[in-house]
Amino acid sequence: MTDLTPGPLPEQSDEPDTDKKLNTWFSGRVVRKDLTIKLKGSNNVPVYVLEYLLGSNCATDDESLIEEGVIKVKRILADNYVRPDEAELIKSRIRETGYYTVIDKITVRLNEKRDVYEAEFSSLGIKEIEIEPETIRRYEKLLGGGIWCIVKMEYMSEGSRSPFVIASLKPIQIPNMDINELIDRRKYFTKDEWIDILLRTVGMEPDTLDYTVKWHLLLRLVPLVENNYNLCELGPRSTGKSHVYKEISPNSILISGGQTTVANLFYNLSLRQVGLVGLWDVVAFDEVAGIRFKDKDGIQILKDYMASGSFARGKDQINANASIVFVGNVNESIQSLLKTAHLFAPFPDAMNNDSAFFDRIHYYLPGWEVPKFRPEHFTMRYGFIVDYLAEYLREMRKRSFSDTIFKYFRFGSNLNQRDTIAIKKTCSGLLKLIYPDDSATKEDVREILEYALVGRRRVKEQLKKIGGIEFYDVNFSYFDNEEGTEHFVTVPESGGSKLIPEGMTKPGQIYSVSRNEEGKIGVYKFELQVIPGSGKYEKSGLGSNMKAKESVQTAFNYFKANAKSVSQSISTKERDYQLHVQDLMGVGISEELALPAFISLCSGALGKPVHESIVILGTFTIGGSVSIIDNLSDLLQIALDAGAKKVLIPISSAGKISVVPPDLFSKFQISFYEDPVDAVYKSIVLS
Incomplete structure (x- = not known):
C-alpha cells in the first residue's frame, strides 16, 4: 500500500x-498570490473577486507592470467596492453624478405581486431595485444566494419605485x-x-x-x-x-x-x-x-x-x-x-x-x-x-474518469453498491484534478484508489459503531488485474483505539460486552482487589443503576455459595473483595454483569489471570440459570472492534451462530460454557 x-x-x-x-x-492566467494576501487584508471580498481584478491588471511576471496593476486594483477597490460603513456616501455619489460603478454582492427575488424581479445590494443596503428578466435568465444564481458583480448604476428621481437603476450588470468571472x-x-x-x-x-x-x-x-x-x-x-x-x-x-x-x-x-x-x-x-x-x-x-x-x-x-x-x-x-x-x-x-x-x-x-x-x-x-x-x-x-463536471480504475484494478468483496459509487466518484474527481490529460500510470491510479478506499472505509467504520452488524463488512480491498493479488487498506486512527489490550491481564481483570437497558452495546472492564479481611464485598462504578447493582450482588451471592465448587483453596470469609466496573465506551452501564463479575471474583481469589484478549458474553440469574443471547452478531462485532481474539459464549446460544456472518465468526477462538462454574474453567488460565 x-x-x-x-x-x-x-x-x-x-x-x-x-x-x-x-x-x-499559462501567461495571463496566473497571479502572484502574495498580491491577493496583501489586498485581502484590507478588503472583505472573496478571493475570486480580488483575483478577477488582479488577473485583469497584474497577470505578468514583470515587476513594474505588477506594481502599476496593483495600484490600479487598489484604486478600483477604493472607488467602487462598497463598504457597508460608506454606503450612504456611495448612494450620494450616484445621485450627484447620475451614474456610478459599484462592486457589490447582488441578490434577486421575484416580487410576484408586482410581477417584477427586484435586486438587493448587500453592502450598499438598497432594495427593491428592478432588474430586467433577461439578466435573470442569463445569471440564474442571482436568485439563489446572490453573486458578486460589477454594476453600473444610474439615478432617476422620477417615474420609478426606486430612484436607483441598474444600467448594466456583469458577474465577476473570467469571460x-x-x-x-x-x-x-x-x-x-x-x-x-x-x-x-x-x-x-x-x-x-x-x-x-x-x-x-x-x-x-x-x-x-x-x-x-x-x-x-x-x-x-x-x-x-x-x-x-x-x-x-x-x-x-x-x-x-x-x-x-x-x-x-x-x-x-x-x-x-x-x-x-x-x-x-x-x-x-x-x-x-x-x-x-x-x-x-x-x-x-x-x-x-x-x-x-x-x-x-x-x-x-x-x-x-x-x-x-x-x-x-x-x-x-x-x-x-x-x-x-x-x-x-x-x-x-x-x-x-x-x-x-x-x-x-x-x-x-x-x-x-x-x-x-x-x-x-x-x-x-x-x-x-x-x-x-x-x-x-x-x-x-x-x-x-461534465466528464467522468471513473472507468480509469478498472484498467488496472477491481474491487474486493466487502464493497457494496454504495461503497463502489463512492470510491468511483472520489477517484474520478482526483483524476480530473491531477491527470486531466489521462496521463495517470498504473501506480498513479493505485495511489488514488487507496486514498479513496481509506476515506470511504472511515465512513463505514463509524456506521458499524452506529448501526451494528448491518455494516460489518469494512475490510476494504482491491485486486490487481495483472497480478491477481488482493490488497487491503486500513484507517490510520483505528489502529490505536483497541479497548482490550494484548497480553496477559492481572488476576481479576475481565472484559465483557453486553447491551444496556437502552439497547446500546458497551465494553465493560472489571477489576478486582482482594485483601485480607472478614468476607466483605464492595462494588463501585455502577452509579445509581439499581439493576446493575442487583446483577453484581447476584455474582457476590453466587460466589459465596459456589466458590468451593471452583476450588477448595478459595476463601470467602477471610478476605475482602472490592470490585470496580468501568464503562469503556461511555454508553451507560449494563445490567448483564453477573457472569463477568463472578469470573472476576474467582480469578482474583485464585490469583490466576484469564486467557489473553478474551471477552465474556452472557449472564445468569440468581439461581445460576444462564440467559440466552439474542443479539450475538452485534456483540461479536463490538468485541472484534474492541480487540478481542477469544470469546466465551453460553452453549444455550449456540443456535444463534447461524445468523453470524462467517467472516465475523472466523475472527475468534470460540469457547462454550454450560453454567457459571464451567465458564470459570473455560476462561481462567489454570496451569
Missing part, C-alpha cells in the same frame, strides 16, 4: 522553476475559459509540480505541508469537479475547512450556521423555483452541529437527494447536480471520541439517529490531520487565477 503517513518536510526551493513554467504556458488549453498544457508539468500549482492556486504553500496533507487539501476540491459528491470534514478549528467553498469558487455557496428550509435548498412550491441545489455546484453546510430544517421532512429529502441526485416536490421529480459538503468542529481528541462515541457525533441528533443518512457520504476527510494554518502556510508564489481554476472545475 502507498505510504500516506506524514514524512519530513521538503526543503524550500531557491529557484522557483514551477513559477517560470507556469508563466510560460471565457478554454478547457483544452489547460488539459493540453498539463503535460509540461510533473505530478508533484501540478499538485503544488493547484495548492498554490487556493492559497497554500505546499513546501510547508506533509504529503498526506496535500492530498487532503486536494480532496476539498473534488465536490467542485464532481457532480453529486457528498463530503464530510470534521476537525479542529483554524484548518480552513470552509475556505474553499466560501472564497475560492463563485460556483459554491456556504450556508453559515446550518439553518435552512426545504424551499430554499430544494424547491419553492409557491414560486415554482428550484432552490440552491439547482443553482450552485456545491452547497456547503458550515458547522454541522447547527444544521436545522424548519420543515419536518427536510433531512429525509436531503438524504434522498444525496443518494440519487433528485428529489420530489409536489408532483414533480427534480434532478440537480450540486455536491453536498458538511464541515464542522471536533472539540475533543479523536481517540477519545472513537472510544466513547463515533466520528459523526458532532452532527445533530436528528441525523445521528439515522445511520442511512451517513451511508450517503462518499468520503470522510480527517480534518484532524490538517495543521492549524499559520502565516508560513500561505503561499507567496504563482498559482492560477482562482476563477480560471473554478471555470475549469465546472467544465470538468
Whole structure:
C-alpha cells in the first residue's frame, strides 16, 4: 500500500522553476498570490473577486507592470467596492453624478405581486431595485444566494419605485475559459509540480505541508469537479475547512450556521423555483452541529437527494447536480471520541439517529490531520487565477474518469453498491484534478484508489459503531488485474483505539460486552482487589443503576455459595473483595454483569489471570440459570472492534451462530460454557 503517513518536510526551493513554467504556458492566467494576501487584508471580498481584478491588471511576471496593476486594483477597490460603513456616501455619489460603478454582492427575488424581479445590494443596503428578466435568465444564481458583480448604476428621481437603476450588470468571472488549453498544457508539468500549482492556486504553500496533507487539501476540491459528491470534514478549528467553498469558487455557496428550509435548498412550491441545489455546484453546510430544517421532512429529502441526485416536490421529480459538503468542529481528541462515541457525533441528533443518512457520504476527510494554518502556510508564489481554476472545475463536471480504475484494478468483496459509487466518484474527481490529460500510470491510479478506499472505509467504520452488524463488512480491498493479488487498506486512527489490550491481564481483570437497558452495546472492564479481611464485598462504578447493582450482588451471592465448587483453596470469609466496573465506551452501564463479575471474583481469589484478549458474553440469574443471547452478531462485532481474539459464549446460544456472518465468526477462538462454574474453567488460565 502507498505510504500516506506524514514524512519530513521538503526543503524550500531557491529557484522557483514551477513559477517560470507556469508563466510560460499559462501567461495571463496566473497571479502572484502574495498580491491577493496583501489586498485581502484590507478588503472583505472573496478571493475570486480580488483575483478577477488582479488577473485583469497584474497577470505578468514583470515587476513594474505588477506594481502599476496593483495600484490600479487598489484604486478600483477604493472607488467602487462598497463598504457597508460608506454606503450612504456611495448612494450620494450616484445621485450627484447620475451614474456610478459599484462592486457589490447582488441578490434577486421575484416580487410576484408586482410581477417584477427586484435586486438587493448587500453592502450598499438598497432594495427593491428592478432588474430586467433577461439578466435573470442569463445569471440564474442571482436568485439563489446572490453573486458578486460589477454594476453600473444610474439615478432617476422620477417615474420609478426606486430612484436607483441598474444600467448594466456583469458577474465577476473570467469571460471565457478554454478547457483544452489547460488539459493540453498539463503535460509540461510533473505530478508533484501540478499538485503544488493547484495548492498554490487556493492559497497554500505546499513546501510547508506533509504529503498526506496535500492530498487532503486536494480532496476539498473534488465536490467542485464532481457532480453529486457528498463530503464530510470534521476537525479542529483554524484548518480552513470552509475556505474553499466560501472564497475560492463563485460556483459554491456556504450556508453559515446550518439553518435552512426545504424551499430554499430544494424547491419553492409557491414560486415554482428550484432552490440552491439547482443553482450552485456545491452547497456547503458550515458547522454541522447547527444544521436545522424548519420543515419536518427536510433531512429525509436531503438524504434522498444525496443518494440519487433528485428529489420530489409536489408532483414533480427534480434532478440537480450540486455536491453536498458538511464541515464542522471536533472539540475533543479523536481517540477519545472513537472510544466513547463515533466520528459523526458532532452532527445533530436528528441525523445521528439515522445511520442511512451517513451511508450517503462518499468520503470522510480527517480534518484532524490538517495543521492549524499559520502565516508560513500561505503561499507567496504563482498559482492560477482562482476563477480560471473554478471555470475549469465546472467544465470538468461534465466528464467522468471513473472507468480509469478498472484498467488496472477491481474491487474486493466487502464493497457494496454504495461503497463502489463512492470510491468511483472520489477517484474520478482526483483524476480530473491531477491527470486531466489521462496521463495517470498504473501506480498513479493505485495511489488514488487507496486514498479513496481509506476515506470511504472511515465512513463505514463509524456506521458499524452506529448501526451494528448491518455494516460489518469494512475490510476494504482491491485486486490487481495483472497480478491477481488482493490488497487491503486500513484507517490510520483505528489502529490505536483497541479497548482490550494484548497480553496477559492481572488476576481479576475481565472484559465483557453486553447491551444496556437502552439497547446500546458497551465494553465493560472489571477489576478486582482482594485483601485480607472478614468476607466483605464492595462494588463501585455502577452509579445509581439499581439493576446493575442487583446483577453484581447476584455474582457476590453466587460466589459465596459456589466458590468451593471452583476450588477448595478459595476463601470467602477471610478476605475482602472490592470490585470496580468501568464503562469503556461511555454508553451507560449494563445490567448483564453477573457472569463477568463472578469470573472476576474467582480469578482474583485464585490469583490466576484469564486467557489473553478474551471477552465474556452472557449472564445468569440468581439461581445460576444462564440467559440466552439474542443479539450475538452485534456483540461479536463490538468485541472484534474492541480487540478481542477469544470469546466465551453460553452453549444455550449456540443456535444463534447461524445468523453470524462467517467472516465475523472466523475472527475468534470460540469457547462454550454450560453454567457459571464451567465458564470459570473455560476462561481462567489454570496451569
